[in-house]
Amino acid sequence: MVAFAEKTYETKKGAVPGSYKATVSKTVTVEKATKMSQSMMDEAKAAMGGDASKINASWVNDLLNKYANPGTSGLSVSIPDAGKTDITFELSRK
Numbered sequence: 001m002v003a004f005a006e007k008t009y010e011t012k013k014g015a016v017p018g019s020y021k022a023t024v025s026k027t028v029t030v031e032k033a034t035k036m037s038q039s040m041m042d043e044a045k046a047a048m049g050g051d052a053s054k055i056n057a058s059w060v061n062d063l064l065n066k067y068a069n070p071g072t073s074g075l076s077v078s079i080p081d082a083g084k085t086d087i088t089f090e091l092s093r094k
Contacts, residue, residue, distance in 0.1 A: 022075040025068040
């Protein structure tokens with residue numbers, strides 16, 4: 001679970017009530033990324049248009065790239081009028 005705070009009004013904290021598509025990413029340094037599984041490396045390579053040289057940046061997303069895109073994440077969240085303080089997403093490595 002990740003905690004976050006968002007301020008959308010001067011006097012209130014939190015997101016505006018409504019339904020939203022959600023994204024999740026986890027940024028790690030390249031040193032930690034060397035421990036990525038082969039399937040994650042293949043996915044990162046595909047996301048870079050097949051150019052593996054672009055993976056050698058100073059950081060990479062340690063989660064499946066599908067979660068970083070609102071069109072492919074499959075994640076959503078509804079914020080009620082009363083607000084919401086806990087949001088949990090179940091992610092898979094598949």
